[in-house]
Amino acid sequence: MRAAIFNGPGIIEVGERPDPVIQEPTDAVVRVVLGCVCGSDLWYYRGESPHAVGSIGHEFIGVVEQVGAGVQGVNPGDLVVAPFIYSDMSCPHCLNGSTISCAAGGNFGNGQIDGGQGEAVRVPLAGSTLVPVPGSGHPDAVLRSLLALSDVMSTGHHVAVVAGVKKGDTVAVVGDGAVGLCAVLASKRLGADRIIALSRHPERQQVAREFGATDIIEARGQEASQAVLELTRGIGADAALECVGTEASIATAFAVARPGSTVGIVGVPHGQVPFAETFFRNTGWRGGPAPARIYIPELLGDVLDRVINPGRVFDYETDLDHVADAYRAMDERRAIKSLVRVGAL
Ligand SMILES: [Zn+2]
Numbered sequence: 420m421r422a423a424i425f426n427g428p429g430i431i432e433v434g435e436r437p438d439p440v441i442q443e444p445t446d447a448v449v450r451v452v453l454g455c456v457c458g459s460d461l462w463y464y465r466g467e468s469p470h471a472v473g474s475i476g477h478e479f480i481g482v483v484e485q486v487g488a489g490v491q492g493v494n495p496g497d498l499v500v501a502p503f504i505y506s507d508m509s510c511p512h513c514l515n516g517s518t519i520s521c522a523a524g525g526n527f528g529n530g531q532i533d534g535g536q537g538e539a540v541r542v543p544l545a546g547s548t549l550v551p552v553p554g555s556g557h558p559d560a561v562l563r564s565l566l567a568l569s570d571v572m573s574t575g576h577h578v579a580v581v582a583g584v585k586k587g588d589t590v591a592v593v594g595d596g597a598v599g600l601c602a603v604l605a606s607k608r609l610g611a612d613r614i615i616a617l618s619r620h621p622e623r624q625q626v627a628r629e630f631g632a633t634d635i636i637e638a639r640g641q642e643a644s645q646a647v648l649e650l651t652r653g654i655g656a657d658a659a660l661e662c663v664g665t666e667a668s669i670a671t672a673f674a675v676a677r678p679g680s681t682v683g684i685v686g687v688p689h690g691q692v693p694f695a696e697t698f699f700r701n702t703g704w705r706g707g708p709a710p711a712r713i714y715i716p717e718l719l720g721d722v723l724d725r726v727i728n729p730g731r732v733f734d735y736e737t738d739l740d741h742v743a744d745a746y747r748a749m750d751e752r753r754a755i756k757s758l759v760r761v762g763a764l
Contacts, residue, residue, distance in 0.1 A: 422537025423742045423759075425475040425530065428466030431743045436474060439533055439541035444489030447545030449481040449499060451761040453566045454535040455733065456745050457503075458596050458756075459687055464746050468687065471530025477503035478569035479527075479535030480562065482764065483549070490546040498557070498764070499549040500719065501535065501542065502711035503527060503570040508547035518710040535569070536742055536759055550715045554723065563730025563758065564722045567601065568715050571756065572729035574685050575601025575662070576718060577709030579609055582658035582683030586610030591647050592632075593672045594662030595623040597732040597756035598685060600630055602660045604727055607631030611658075615650060617643050617671070623755060626731055640667060644674035651677070658683065661706070666690025676702050685709065733758040 424434040439448045455478050463470035483497045493499060506513050506521035513521050523544060528534025533541050542548055552565060564572075575598050584590055590606040592599050595618035606614050607630060616632035617639075618624045624635045636646045648655060655677030661669055664686025673693050676682045684692075684706030692704055721727045735754030737745045738761070745757035 420538040444487040448485040451481040454479040454759040456757045473530035474534035476534035476536030477527040497551040505548040567729035573711035574709040576605040578683035578685040579605040581705035588657040589613040591656035599662035604630040647675040
């Protein structure tokens with residue numbers, strides 16, 4: 420089969436990988452319909468995080484082709500959403516809701532295991548990992564939003580959940596990438612009253628507004644923190660959501676969080692949490708990779724009911740042959756998030 424191959428920083432090529440086959444009774448083979456490029460793929464692309472040479476891409480939806488004898492709940496022909504990590508849903512970590520730390524789990528597209536930027540994927544622990552989508556004949560806009568559940572929308576939801584966003588809250592979202600925009604949508608969905616988005620890009624501001632942002636701040640750094648404090652009568656946000664991962668954005672999130680609040684952090688951290696400052700303001704932080712498998716069933720209903728449309732973050736599209744363009748467009752910030760159309764339904 421054909422698949423995107425990571426051949427080192429800056430080098431994404433389309434190459435051949437072995438056709439996936441059932442190796443364990445708990446495996447399924449999924450034919451990929453839509454895949455996409457993640458902000459974390461960009462860290463690898465830019466050489467800022469290590470990645471093994473080989474398969475890449477951890478977000479996909481597809482159609483089940485084949486299942487092993489031990490797979491229950493997922494059948495050939497099912498349209499499925501894959502969370503970016505596979506998990507058994509039965510180990511202590513999974514039962515505690517932390518599927519990311521599943522004792523038997525692993526990452527798609529890590530160089531070895533098939534990635535979502537390819538024609539097909541062998542999915543380990545398929546019965547507990549894949550989430551079947553009810554119904555049929557879903558329009559493309561719905562498929563795009565289902566793809567977003569694989570990672571980006573689940574991550575946006577996670578950052579809002581861990582920061583404790585609730586009805587009536589004032590939320591500040593640091594970062595206008597796809598995750599930041601999904602964090603706006605998730606905050607709105609959880610009932611936030613006021614959502615302040617930090618963004619300097621008109622097309623991203625537009626999506627933020629569509630997703631529920633009430634205020635846009637174009638400034639950066641201290642000027643941005645000052646503007647959020649002014650909007651919140653000097654108090655700060657009930658929840659600050661950090662969706663970038665740089666030292667500067669982490670500092671901004673803590674500067675705009677009101678004392679006693681919890682900062683959510685889902686940007687892959689490339690900076691330090693200001694420990695002493697957080698201590699004296701009783702500010703906590705939570706975050707990390709989202710347990711997407713836990714969130715997908717809940718968010719899926721809202722996608723099918725057209726309550727949320729996180730697929731709106733995809734503003735650039737290629738086919739598998741041009742997957743390198745999908746990376747370039749995001750790297751050069753011409754795209755919020757690139758969709759890779761791999762196969763038909
Ligand atoms: Zn587990």
